[in-house]
Amino acid sequence: MSTELDWNKLSPLAIWRDWLVKSETQWSESLTALLKDPQASSLVKRQVDEMRMAHRQFSEVAQASLAAANLPSRNDFEALDERLGRLEDGLAHVTAQLSLLREAMVSTGAIPPAAKPARNRKPTVAKKV
Numbered sequence: 001m002s003t004e005l006d007w008n009k010l011s012p013l014a015i016w017r018d019w020l021v022k023s024e025t026q027w028s029e030s031l032t033a034l035l036k037d038p039q040a041s042s043l044v045k046r047q048v049d050e051m052r053m054a055h056r057q058f059s060e061v062a063q064a065s066l067a068a069a070n071l072p073s074r075n076d077f078e079a080l081d082e083r084l085g086r087l088e089d090g091l092a093h094v095t096a097q098l099s100l101l102r103e104a105m106v107s108t109g110a111i112p113p114a115a116k117p118a119r120n121r122k123p124t125v126a127k128k129v
Contacts, residue, residue, distance in 0.1 A: 009015075035041045066073045072080075105111045 035044065063073045063075065102111070106113050
């Protein structure tokens with residue numbers, strides 16, 4: 001008979017993990033049993049609907065307050081972000097088309113190829129003697 005302790009089971013993290021798994025299981029079972037009751041589930045649904053309505057009303061009041069203070073709202077920033085995204089996409093398309101046009105003009109000889117930029121040497125620093 002061996003009386004060795006399993007130190008892994010005595011680890012604080014292992015004990016905490018076991019407790020967490022057991023408590024999650026118990027909560028899940030309790031909530032499942034509670035929501036199977038028609039009265040409880042209708043009560044939860046009504047509370048969720050009321051919370052959604054309160055959130056919607058709060059958002060409307062906040063947006064009206066921001067508009068009254070002449071400040072942008074989250075919706076304004078989202079619309080601006082979408083508009084900037086469309087502008088960036090359009091600019092990328094124009095850049096790609098210009099690049100293709102330049103390549104075509106160089107290949108037909110209409111314009112000379114771009115000159116490579118001159119290499120700049122690092123300036124030499126005079127040593128103090």
